Amino acid sequence: MRNHEVTKVQQLLKYDGSLREPGWSRQMYQIYDRSKIKAPAFKIKEWDYYAVVGNEIAVAFTISDDGYIGLESVSLIDLKRAWEHTETVLKPFPMGKLGMPPSSKEGDVSYKDRRLQMEFQVRPGKRRIKCSFKHFCDKKDLYCDIILEQPPMDTMVIATPWKENKKAFYYNQKINCMRAKGIVRFGGKEYQFSPETDFGTLDWGRGVWTYSNTWYWSSGNGIVDGRPFGFNLGYGFGDTSAASENIIFYEGKGHKLADVQFHIPRDSYLRKWKITSSDGRFEMEFSPIIDRAANLSAVIVESDQHQVFGRMSGRAVLDDKRVLEIRDLVCFAEKVHNRY
Numbered sequence: 001m002r003n004h005e006v007t008k009v010q011q012l013l014k015y016d017g018s019l020r021e022p023g024w025s026r027q028m029y030q031i032y033d034r035s036k037i038k039a040p041a042f043k044i045k046e047w048d049y050y051a052v053v054g055n056e057i058a059v060a061f062t063i064s065d066d067g068y069i070g071l072e073s074v075s076l077i078d079l080k081r082a083w084e085h086t087e088t089v090l091k092p093f094p095m096g097k098l099g100m101p102p103s104s105k106e107g108d109v110s111y112k113d114r115r116l117q118m119e120f121q122v123r124p125g126k127r128r129i130k131c132s133f134k135h136f137c138d139k140k141d142l143y144c145d146i147i148l149e150q151p152p153m154d155t156m157v158i159a160t161p162w163k164e165n166k167k168a169f170y171y172n173q174k175i176n177c178m179r180a181k182g183i184v185r186f187g188g189k190e191y192q193f194s195p196e197t198d199f200g201t202l203d204w205g206r207g208v209w210t211y212s213n214t215w216y217w218s219s220g221n222g223i224v225d226g227r228p229f230g231f232n233l234g235y236g237f238g239d240t241s242a243a244s245e246n247i248i249f250y251e252g253k254g255h256k257l258a259d260v261q262f263h264i265p266r267d268s269y270l271r272k273w274k275i276t277s278s279d280g281r282f283e284m285e286f287s288p289i290i291d292r293a294a295n296l297s298a299v300i301v302e303s304d305q306h307q308v309f310g311r312m313s314g315r316a317v318l319d320d321k322r323v324l325e326i327r328d329l330v331c332f333a334e335k336v337h338n339r340y
Helices: none
Strands: 023-025 044-053 057-065 069-078 083-092 109-112 116-123 126-137 140-149 156-162 165-186 189-193 199-208 212-224 227-235 247-250 253-256 260-263 273-277 282-298 301-317 323-339
Touching: 044 126, 044 140, 044 212, 044 323, 057 109, 057 116, 057 140, 069 116, 069 126, 069 282, 083 126, 083 282, 126 165, 126 199, 140 199, 165 212, 165 227, 199 212, 199 227, 227 260, 227 323, 282 323
Parallel strands: none
Antiparallel strands: 023 156, 044 057, 044 199, 057 069, 069 083, 109 116, 116 126, 126 140, 140 165, 156 165, 165 189, 165 199, 212 227, 212 323, 227 247, 247 253, 260 273, 273 282, 282 301, 301 323
C-alpha cells in the first residue's frame, strides 16, 4: 500500500467536487468548504464524535448532521460491570441547520431539545464536552463536564475518495492522546477522569458517502513506558489506494502503518480477537469486555453496529524500530455496517 502524505495547504475539493489530493496528513492542511460540494444537501454527512475512556467507565458523544437525518447520541459504558446504555435522538432533514464548523480547530458545536443539552467547545489547547441528558436510563439523569487537553501534536487526517462516484469523499481527522479531566454523574454516583491515566479521542468527519458501507475502526490511548501512546486503525470503505488511516502515536509524533486486519471470531464478538498489520508493526490480541451493539432501522436508514470495548496487548513498532510492549490497554474496536 502507498501512504501518500499531504503537506500543502489547499482547497480539499476541485471545481467538479472531487478530491484534489487523496492521502493522509498530520494536520488538517486541506480546507473543507461545504459550498464547494457537488452533491445534494441531503447526501452531505458532517459529525463530531468524542470518546473518553478510563479504567472504570467510558463515555461517547455524537453530534451529527447527515443530510436527511440528524443523529445525536450519548453512551455510558461501565467497564467494571460490563454494562452500557446508549440514547439516540433522531431528527429529520437537518440539511446543514446544525452549522457544523468547517474545521476541527475552531467553532463550537451544540444540540438542545427538552431532554438533551450537549455542547462541544473548542479553545486554544483544550476542548470541553458538556452534556445534560434527562431520563437517560431508568428515569435517571446523566450529567458530564469533561476537559480534554490538546497540546501541539500529530493527528491522523485522511481524504478518501470512492471509485464508483467521484463526487463522494470522506474527509476525517482523528485526534488521539488528549488527556481527560472531568466528571460524569449518573444514578447517584460520580465518576472522575484523571489526566494522569485517562484520555479522549475526537473523530471529526465531513463528506459525501455512497449509500452502503462497512467499516472497521479501533482507537486507544494510554501510558506506555511513562509516555502518552495511542493508535488509530481503520479500513473497509472508500478507495484507500492512496493511503490508510492506520497510525501509532507516541510522545506526540505519528508513526504511519500499512494495512491492518481485524480477525474477529465468527461466533461471538466477545471472544478474543487478533489484530495484525501487513508490515508486522502492530500485532495485538484484543480481549473484549462488552459489545456496545446497536441496530437501527428508520425507513431508508439502517445501521448495524458492534463497538466492542476491551483491552489490547501485544507489540507496536515505531519508525525508528523501537518496540513498545502494550499490556491491557483499554480501548475499543468496532465493525459497523451503515446504509444511509
